[in-house]
Amino acid sequence: MRKNSILPIILIAFIGLATQLLYRDPAIVSSAGIVQTAASKHYIDTTIEQAFKQKRSEVQVTGSGTVITILSDDLKGSRHQRFILELETGLTVLVAHNIDLAPRIEKLSVGDTVRYYGQYEWNDKGGVLHWTHHDPNQKHYHGWLRHNGKTYQ
Template identity: 60%
Template structure:
């Protein structure tokens, strides 16, 4: 291989590497969706009857419900948000660990997808997505992450 062809090859490698770096700088993680809102906006989502919105909230467990065992199993409980709105949490325990020690009065932080209903709404997708096609959700309880 001649000196000129080696220099040409190096030039193409530098250009390709530059494009690779530029492409990586344009990447935005999947969980930084334009549809996500902070914890103060759940009330407005409820009032506007919006669904399919990624949310992150903190609240106090106000009621523990029986697990939903039809289809995918879900641990269900209701939390009361700081503005007194109540929201059902449906946590898929086929994909994430069950929170066995959860009690009424405990504080939790939840990240998932909000779905409107006339009772305050539901937050689901509080688990990882094995297919990596949906932003991962989670529940933080007493310093432990359930995902």
């Protein structure tokens, strides 16, 4: 094969890779660079379930769940928007989204789907998902929530 015939192939591959990186969905490629596909979604929820069963905390997770309860905001210390997600596995998780560091999810309703990237903390009620926002101190992964096509971080 001649050098001139390889160049177009390399150029096409480079353009394809650049397009994926520029237009990536944060729900698919996490800030840690871990690629999640639709096929691996159940694994992510199972990771939360395993962390719950093993009483593990500080576990980075990404996935999605259905809002089953909307709670009042926690106004003590840093303010947090709170709601409960039910994962595909049936486990429920409290989401504590810091609204002093990230925008509140507007028009959130029971039955809505929320995608997430954050840190899981164990408790006997199912666990808490937090760090769903940027970290101004650069000590944690930047987390996020996605609702109706809008990302909150």
